[in-house]
Amino acid sequence: MSDHALNHLNPSQQEAVNSDCPHILVLAGAGSGKTRVLVERIAWLVQKNLASPMEIMAVTFTNKAAKEMLGRLDNLLNIPAKGLWVGTFHGLAHRFLRQHYETADLPQGFQILDSDDQIRLIKRLEKEMNLDDERFPPKQAQWFINNQKENGRRAAHIQPNGEYFTEVMLSIYQQYETFCQRNGLVDFTELLLRCHETLRDNSDLLAHYRKRFRYLLVDEFQDTNTLQYAWLRLLAGEDNHLFAVGDDDQSIYSWRGAKIENIHRFSQDFPDTQTIRLEQNYRSTETILSAANALIANNDQRMGKQLWTKGNPGTAIENYAAFNEFDEAIFICERMIQYQNQGIPLNEMAILYRANALSRVLEEALNRANLPYRIYGGHKFFSRAEIKDALAYLRLINFPNDDPSFERIVNHPPRGVGHATIDKIRDFASINQLSLWNASKQLIAEKSLPGRANNTLSQFVQLIEDLKEQNMDQELGEQTKSILLVSGLMDHFQQDRSEKGQAKVENLHELITATQQFAPDPNSLVSPVDEFLAHVTLDTGDDEPSTEQCIQMMTLHSAKGLEFDVVFIVGLEDGLFPHNMCLETPAQLEEERRLCYVGITRAKKHLTLTHAEQRRMNGRDMFHRPSRFLKEIPQYLLQDIRVRNRRTASSAKPYAHRSNYLPSTSVIDNTGLQLGQTVNHPKFGSGTIINAEGSGESARVQVQFDQYGTKWLVLQYANLS
DNA sequence: TGCTTATGATTTTTT
DNA sequence: ATCATAAGCA
Secondary structure, eight states: OOHHHHTTSOHHHHHHHTOOOSEEEEEEOTTSOHHHHHHHHHHHHHHTTSSOGGGEEEEESSHHHHHHHHHHHHHHHSSOOTTOEEEEHHHHHHHHHHHTTTTTTOOTTOEEEOHHHHHHHHHHHHHHTTOOTTTSOHHHHHHHHHHHHHTTOOGGGOOOOSOHHHHHHHHHHHHHHHHHHHHTEEEHHHHHHHHHHHHHHOHHHHHHHHHHOOEEEESSGGGOBHHHHHHHHHHHTTTSEEEEEEOGGGOOOGGGTBOTHHHHHHHHHSTTEEEEEEOBOSSSOHHHHHHHHHHHTTOSSOOOOOOBOSSOOOOOEEEEEEEEHHHHHHHHHHHHHHHHHTTOOGGGEEEEESSGGGHHHHHHHHHHTTOOEEEOSSSOGGGSHHHHHHHHHHHHHHOTTOHHHHHHHTTSSOOSOOHHHHHHHHHHHHHHTOOHHHHHHHHHHHTOSOHHHHHHHHHHHHHHHHHHHHHTTOOHHHHHHHHHHHTSHHHHHHHOOSHHHHHHHHHHHHHHHHHHHOOOOTTOSSOHHHHHHHHHHHOOOOOOOOOSSOEEEEETGGGTTOOEEEEEEOOOBTBBTTBGGGOSSHHHHHHHHHHHHHHHTTEEEEEEEEEEEEEEETTEEEOOOBOHHHHTSOGGGEEEEOOSSOOOTTTTOTTOOGGGGSOTTOBOTTTSOBTTOEEEETTTEEEEEEEEEOOGGGOEEEEEETTTEEEEEEHHHHOOO
C-alpha cells in the first residue's frame, strides 16, 4: 500500500495493519473499518515483501465476503493476487480435499451433501434401521452428527453413555458415516473435519502447508466453531502468523455452533498476542451509536468496547407504536416516501425483522404503495425444490451411484415408480451393498419386480442412460436444457398454471441460463459438471450486487456486515424480539440483545423502531408488550411518533381480501376465467378460483368455497357464473 | 400408484 | 395463516 493510503487510517487501524507481532487479535466494533484493515494488512504484507501472495491465506464465512475481499485486493495491489488463497472455510477445505483426495481417502468425484440432502439421508437410514422418526427426529440426529463432528469425534470414538436416546443417535451416526464413506459423500462439516484429520495425520502434508501459509487471516472470528478454530490452530502451528478480526458484540450464531469463547481463548492459545481495539465508528450518527452503546452495556459477557464518532448527533431515533401490523407497514411506507422526497435513494433504505414471517404484510403494503423492494435471504435459488430436482438429474447422469439424487428424481415427475417399488430397490441395494442405480439395473435384469413396476423402472433407467449417451460431449448448458425437456420436469411444472408453478418454470429457465454462463476454471482438477455441482452447493449465489433502486428487506441476521442510510427495525415486541424461544437462559437473551445491537448499528443516518400493540401470528391475535430492548435505549435519544388520525381496526386492514391483488396474467385458457376470480356455483354458493388445469373439455378449476371448502370442478359441468 | 385431504409445527442461516 | 409431510382413499 502507498503511504498515502496509510494516512487515511486512524492510529489503531494503522497499528493493526503494520504490526510486527506474530499474532494479532483485532476487536473491531461495528462500522470501524474491519474489512478495510484486513485488506490493507494483506496489501502491506505483500508490498513490504514480508510475504508473497503465495504465503497468505485469508478465511471468511461467506462467499460474498471472500469475493469482496478479493475485489478490494485487486484494486489495492494492482496485480491479480495470484497464488493467494482467499475463501470460505468450506471452500478452502474443499479445494484441499480435491487436491489430496487420495490421502484423504475419498474418491476423486466425491459429492457434497447440503443440509437438505443430509436430512434426507438420515431419514432414509432411520427407515432402514426401523427407527421411529417421531422419537428420533432426523433434525436432532443431524444436529447430533454435526455437533460430534465439530468436536472432532468420529462415531468410533464415542463411548456409549448408557442413555438409550444417545445410543440410538450414535448408531445413526455410525450408519451415516459408513454410508457416506462408501458412497463418496461429504457433508459441510465433513469437508472441514476431513481436511483437519488429513493434515493432522500426514506430517509431510502438514509441514508443506505450514511452510506455505506463513500468514493466516480470519474474518468474523467470533463466528468460528470449535472445528474451524482447531483447523486454524493446526495450520498456524508454532511459527506462523495469525491475524484474527472479530467483534464479540456481534456474535449472533451461537445457535449453530459458533463459540464466542474462541475470542477469549485466542490470547491464551497464542501467548504473544497483541490485542487491538477499533472503536472509532465511521458509519453512524452519534445518536445511533449512543443507543447501540447503551443497549449492549446491558450484557455481562463482554470484552468491552465503547464506540465513538466524530460525526454529528444526527436525528433522533423514531419510535412508533402501531395499532397492528398493517398500521406498522403503512407507517413505514409513508416514512419511506418522505425519505425518498428528501433525496435518499431507495436502495439506501432497509427494513429489518427478526423472523421471515414478518415480511409478508410489509410486502403487501409496499406493493400497494408502489415501492419496489428486494428481499434478501429466504429460499436460496439453488436450494429451491425444482432446482434441486434438476441438479439431481445432472448429478445422476454424471454419477449414477449418487443415491440421494436417485431417490429424489426416480419418481419425479411421477412416472409410476411408487413407494413399494422404491422400498424394494432400497432393500435390495442395502442387502447387496449396491447403489440404488445398480440395484435397479440388477432387479430389472433379474425380472424380479412385478410387471408394471419393472416397466416403469426400466423406462426411468433408459431415460437416464439416454441422457447420459446424448450428453457425453455436450456443453453444460445444452446438457441441462435437454435434461429438463427430456425428463419431463419442465413439462411437469408447466402443467401447473398457478403463480407458483409459473415461478418454478421461470426458475428452471434461469438455471439453464446459469449453466450456460458458468465459466469452468481451466486449471480445475475435475470436470466442468463436477465443478458446477460443487459450486452450487458451496455458493448459494444470492449476492448479486443490487444496483437497482429497491428497498432492502431482510432478517436481522442477514443484515450483519451491511449498512444503509435509513434503517427500520420492525416488530420490537417481547416474544418476537427478543423471541420467545430465546428467553430460557441469560446467554440466549444476551445473544438477542447483540442481534438488536447489530440491527441498530446498520443505520448510518436515520433509525426508526416500530412495534405493534396487536399482531396476528399463526392465525391468532397476539398482544405483545413493547420489547424490553426499547426500554434499554435512553429516552432522550428516542422520539415517539404519533399519527394524527389514529387508524381504526378497519382502516388499518384495507386489503384483508387478497383476491384483488393476483396478477392478471393468470388467465385460464379459453375460459374467460382467471385465478383469483370470484365465482358462483348453483349448489356451493360463492367461492374463489385458486387453481386450474387442463383445457377444452377436460379443463378443471379448483374453487375455494366460502362455506363448502375447496373442490375441483370440471368446467363443462360446473355451470359457474 | 398417486392424488386428496388431514395433521402438525412454525427463530435466526452458511456452508 | 401457511407450509410441509403423512396417512387415507380412488
